[in-house]
Amino acid sequence: MVFLSWTRPSPAQQKACIHRSEGFNYDPKYQGASSQPLSSSNKEKLTKNGFFLNHSRILLGSGPQTFHNAKTALQTWRHLALNWAFVDPKTSIEVGTKFCICVKELLPWVMLPLQVSSVVNDSSNSVGRRGHKGATFGFVSGTLHGHLLAGEECFSIELDEDNQVWYEISSFSKPAHFLSFIGYPYVKLRQKYFAHQSTQSILKHITAQPVAT
Template sequence: MAIMSFQKPSAEFLSRFLNGQKELEFTYPEFGATAGELPQGYLVDRTRIELGNGLTVFEKAKQALEQWEQFQLGWVETWPREVPIQTGEEVAIMAKSFGCWWLNSCRIVYCIDDQDAITKFGFAYGTLPGHLECGEERFLIEWNRQTDIVAYEILAFSKPGHLLTRLGYPFARRNQKRFARESAARLQHVASSTKSSRVEFKNEKAD
């Protein structure tokens, strides 16, 4: 069941909410699929932006992901902020829309920390019961040591997970695209002082 409140949920309420999610299963069977072949029957979104160049930019972006900065957008927040990037950890996600706060929860499915020619850091999380969407989202920082370019990428597959989302799907899609666009801008702001780059946003039906 989706949780909606006219007031921002308190820390006490959020703590009880997350405790109730620990024994619940993912709302989709293909958990971990953002690491390989994407499943059929979902809408796939890819967003990618260059953050800058070099190790310093990569380390700043990595620290930003560790602190969930990509969600600190004013109308979207995570709780608690100190959730470690570890497989199995749950996080509450609050989004404000139509004057109400909508509360969802996700669990980290897997983490990425590769030190190869393309150095990578990131993680993917999947939706838990009550989430307005159903699916998985991956947040990834890449540093190509040959080109020295640091990039941030969001890869997600999703479909409506609640009656409200199905009824208002065009609005839900606008919010998904808005989040991807603003999340990319947030990471660039935190990681680099360079001018904004064009954000690449793609979506397709995986069926």
Template sequence: MILLRKPAPDRVHAYLAAQQREPCSYNFCGVTRDIPNVETPAGFVFDHRRVVIGTGDAAWHAARAAIESWVMFGNGWTELYAPIGAPRVGNVVGMLVRIGGCWWLNPCRVLYEIDEIQPVRRCGFGYGTLNDHAESGEERFLIEQDEMGQVWYDLAAFSRPRNPLARLFNPWVRHIQRRFGRESVVAMVDFVSRIAN
């Protein structure tokens, strides 16, 4: 949804409630769960960032708390509207961002959760775009602790422009996507270093 003015929170929540039954805007829901063992769907671009954000159990617990409180969205130029608490399957969330003088409200649905302890500890979730989103695709937010104790933040996404304006300004949209990826890493590193130390 594109708006000329920033919407009031009650309007955003009403909009997201109305999105509960909307389908995903693509037909491969859940595929990001299996990255790196899947191919990029035809017509989509693949973005992937994987960085060490800490070491040891304190870093693991801090990273888990970060994922469960949506810390990766705390960049100052986007606002996330999500139910209180950790991401849960079926949650409809909205990312509000100001681009080019307009406010874009992009709805997504949490499609799956990851909470594993074998063979390595893993925690995260994936969400997919709904029909009103400017893009079409899916994104996975994951933390892993390897056998050496290193804690990794792994952000992976498939996307393509859906809205005509997103297609027209695709180079800028791609810039915004890469910026979000970089800044989500910074938010995770900052949170983990503050909490774990």
């Protein structure tokens, strides 16, 4: 089962995709692994089971205002507001929410169903050596039946104790359909390209915000 559209998917098409998708299409024992620091043993376990690991961590700037703007970007799906991919920006980031990532690949659009499996919204009480408090906002989404891949992805924004703001993407995935088996080398390159494009979209959102006075 693959969800395709020859034109940009409408809200009705996305709703139908979500309705027809079932539960997670990967082993429950791996759920949440993308949000945890991957030790050597965990990396080995995932790779032995056929998963490809992808990770990027990019400095966005510094200060609470940058963190707030970046968090807002994530909450409104600006990190997926691309020419070739999008998510309905009204989608709520809550545990259990199902949604579609709509991706333009060659001729048709592909609708990829996922579900938010965990959310982190933490303001730390610890203070770093420069007197700054840390904070983190992020969420994990897992692939559902009907997705071309099996696995999950974690997006997060962190204000560290040195007052620096980071955007982090962690994922593990493997093919879940013969189309993705055939084109998986391309898929892996596309994931790297997405990390760059997603970061640029968030930075564009941050720089467009008015400076607090």
